[in-house]
Amino acid sequence: MIENILKFRIFVLFLLVLTVSFGYYSYKTLSIDTFPDPTPIQVNIYTDAPGLSAEEVESLITKKIETVMSGIKDVTTVRSVSLPGLSYISVFFKDGTDVYFARRLVMEKLSDAKAQIPSQYNPIMGPNSSGLGNVLIYALTSKSKSLVDLKTIEEWKIKPLIKAVDGVEEISQWGPDKAFLVKIHPDKLLSYGLTLEDISNAVEKNGGVAGGGFSKTNEGDLIVRATNYLTSIEDIKNIPIMSENGYFLRLSDVADVEVGEVPNRRGAFTLNGQEVQGNIVLKRVNTNTKDLVDRLYQQFEEIKKILPKDVELKILYDQSYLTKKAVSTVEKALMEGIILVAIAMVFYLGNLRSALLVVLSIPITLLMAFIFMKEVGLSGNLMSLSGLAIGIGLFADATVVVVENTFRNMFHNPQNLSKIQIIQIAVKEVFKPVVFAILIIIAVFLPIFSFESVEGKYYKPLALTIIFALVSSLVVAFVFMPVLSYYFLKTPKSEETKVMELINNLYHKILNKALKHGKIVLTGVVIVFVFSIWIFTKIGTEFAPTLNEGSVLVKSFLNPNVSLEEAKRVAFLVEETAKQFPEVENAFSNIGRAEKGEPEDVNYIETFIILKPYNQWKNFKRREDFENILREKLKDIPGVGFSFTQPIQMRIDELLSGVKSTVAIKVFGDDLDKVNQIGQKIEEIVRNTKGAVDVETEAQSGKLQLKITPKRDVLAKYGITAEDILLVFGKYFTGYEANYLKEGLITFPIVLRLPNDYINSLEKLASIPITTKNGYLLSLSDVANIEISEGFFKIRHENGIRYALVQSNLEGRDLGGFIKELKEKIDKQIKLPEGYFIQFSGQFENQERAMKKLSVIVPMVILLIFMLLYVNYNSFKDALIVILNVPFATIGGILSLYLSGYNLSVPAAIGFIAVFGIATLNGVVLISYIRQLIFEGKTVDEAINVATRLRLRPILITATASSLGLIPILLSGDIGSETQKPIAIVVIGGIFTSTMLTLLILPIVYRMFNKGA
């Protein structure tokens, strides 16, 4: 093989050029994303039920759809929220289900569900978007135009253009919709002896269009078109209501007709203390964010051309900045890593040429890895690129060994062999051990593929790219490097640098002393190991460090009875408070829900605070500090609860667990009141637990309701049906769209409604006239009881069971410990009635599942390493000695983790897995050589002496390369580095101790075990 490679070296060179070019092409065209989308496969179903209370929505709509949906194949969970006027159901599917297939299944079942709910309510599927779906937010502002006008421009001019952009699933639009309001005065109706129905009939029947086919006349073949569009407000005012003796009554005689907004708006969008028309562009699942945002920006240029002059389109937020930052962070780490490794190579090898070869191997390996990624369809994102940054030193390993061995063999050339022969020998010598070593590392990463859910989505790409790159590094080392060595390397003048010699001598002095006091040293190591295990129990746990998004999201929770106007004041106040900081670029909020949006009401506000780039921060250095300052300032606002998170983090938290906070405690049970009471108690417990911030029990009850119950006996007397009365509310309270008005191509609804003073005054409400069949006029209070009572505001279900929700964020404490304390406290203080249970949810769920998996994976990795070693050495004893590196690495990993203050998270665990593999390599390099020397007939002591002397350099080179490659990540404070830091810390610490201990302890142990031999 190697002979052929050297023989056809020109061909190999050509191949190299080809690989590099193709690799570069792949790198440039690789789709770039922020990070893997962790959102589970889900389909959302919205049902708008204007006017229905939460209880009615739950029983009439949610419960029925839910039951139908839970029967679908591969459905894991069905969650729902019932709010006044809205039912929102999320159907979660097993991982790996095709989302379009899932939507098909839901679509099929939706018709079943439709048949079971009242016919006027129409369930629709939500947009096919995900946690990373809110890609871009823009707002329309204008000095002269009203919000209603802006919304009309958005709806009819901008939306069609944006939806035409490939990858846009939906646009969530805030702001009032234009409508023509007909406010009927019941008093006037009473006087004319008219009923509300007379009015709605009149409006329905006056205005419309009919097509009459064709007419063949002398003028030609004509299309017959009968139109009676209502085209102006005058048209509406003049709609005839009643005629008598040639006189007729117009609509304007009994009602006020005015231009306004569609009633019952439950949301608003505010920017820097002012209401604007805001929109969120939702990305279709599996669309590349950066590409989409680029396309959107192009489209915005087009849109700006058609906008009226005084309307300004402001882009407030786009997610691609995060991608750019995260990717540039990784790219920077890669570049710096390569440079650092290069310096180390020169230092160790003392030879610029060989160092150059090693350094060259890294980009070639990366480019090859990009080819793999591109072909497999793996996008370049924070996680997959992290794999490359983390493994940068590892990828040089194979080349280091090959080049170093070639280099050494060139120096020791007693037979004066030709360059080709030397290279052949050198490559052959190391082929087996190098392949074996790389295989071990690949092997340790394999169990990561058994991760599920979020951790799977996050860390599988990382493991995959590392494996791609490791395989590539083998190809580079054994195909390209021999050829390149042939051209590049020259016979060196000296084998080792002066510095290396110094180190080697120093090392042997220490080693000899250690060998003498073997037992003491060993006991010391054991003590240190035990100590580190003890420290390990002190380390907190979490799922993963939070990714810094460069923006803050403040959630405000208000009393459920708050009005939109009052909510706006709070939003303005939060925005203004944030804007006091020069670091804040923009602050904008969305209140409640857009027309197609979240299951929220006006008592919930999300305020986005977009921060300027990191280097412009003056008043604070970390995002958390800013949050704390802001939290302190907002404390002065009475009656509002605040919670802090980040835009993407919140969406992901929400889509994973249906909750927008880190920790969620769900209290399940039948009785909503009881469930909420328990929730209250738990809230107090959480509040009094260290580390809890932004504690909030979701307001599920306490929504004041105006209850109208028809008096049945009275109804019977007058021959009125209950429906006649309910109709008054269903139609004229909520607003009834009786017809439409046409302005050019745009149609606006004509909404019939009672005047505001009727809707907002109990006394007036009681006097609403009701007509009986025999023409009697009654007032509402005659036929119905009217009372104010407290009702439910938000009813949540998970798999059909009701639950209350306590949410909390964490500050300065690890998640695992927090939950543990909380669980103990709740167990002690709260006695749950039968049929009630508590579940912890949120990020904690991920952590628990991942840690459970890791507790299997880590031992499996160790076992796997051991098996590989055993197969390789065919000696239980030697395999055992080499595997000692695992505890060696553990010591460093734990200590560095503890000292750095990081928690044990999934990335830290992956760091441990990686460092186990890398550390084992050190052992393999040393022990294999000792075994070889003994096989050649040397005594144990001689073998140890020679092996340690000759193998010091490769061990140090690989260890240094692996650690140095990680230093840039460790030092970086940029966006995206948070998630990689734990890996880097553990690997560096682990490599450090394992290298030191390999060099010192392994010889001692080996000698002890083989004393008899």
Next chain:
Amino acid sequence: MKKALIFILLFFTVSFAKEVIVNPEIQKKMNIKTIPATYKDITLSKTYPAVVSEDPTLSFGVSSSVDGIVDTLYVKPGDYVKKGQVLLSVYSPKIADIQANIEMAKVKLNTAKQVFEREELLYKEDVIPYVRYYNAKIEYEKALGELNALKKMLNSYGEVKGNSIILRSKIDGFIADIKVIKGSPVNVGEQIMLIHSHERLWVIAQVPFEDVQNLKIGQTAFVLAPNGKKIQGKLTYINHEIDPKTRRNDVRIVVNNVGDILKPNLFVNVEIPISSSKGLVVPSSAVFVENGKEYCFVKNGNKFILREIKTSQKDEKEAVVISGLKEGEEVAYSGVIFLRSSVFGGGTND
């Protein structure tokens, strides 16, 4: 157990912190406004739909006292007429007849007078006997009586000019209706025209039966005209029957139509004060109910202190506080929901 106790204590202190401190700037931004509680007369009133109609006691029908033909019409429908203004003249043959008879009687009287004077002279001269003189005297007095009778008869038909009678308006008002034109025959007992005075009008309000009990005849009521004007009136009558169509009780309010704002058949609203008393008044929006108890927030510097109060009555606008509050104390009436939820939690279940 001890822990639980502390916990319960903590729970109470947290949930029932009775004051909220809000700095002035935030107060302004959150639209938290206060108003002093004041003693004043408070009337609780309710509003009902009503229709304006004429006051029948202020209508005047014009008719002729004699059969005849309309000679001249001096007014048109809708004209405003003053008392005493001429409306029309009616030519009547009967009047002409009387006029002729009067002429005849005058001649007769004249003749009788001359006869009487000659006979008197002759009698004084003792030319003729007393009987003859006496007969002449009787003839004369008879003729005089006849003429006077005829004149009286003519006067009884009213103002007469020539052979026509002149009809004048007896009130200030509007010509509501004219049933005749020039030349139309008119008969006695037929109404020729109708004059209404709109100085005073009736407003008939439709009041639900259960509200009628609170009303008193003679009490004040207000008519809310569509132009926004409020006119005071007096409740004079409550119908003894319920209107079969509207199932409501008609109530009459008499108003002086100052400035001629109201017109018959106009739809208006009437505001009828139901009860009136003196008390400590705060805006209704200041008072809220929590756990069945009534509260409000009293401002003291930057502090808003929760105060349990009791109210006696409450309508859409105002509430009367009977205990828990002193006159002049500043009560928060806007943005109360924020203060409320900061004491009682975010609308949660406590």
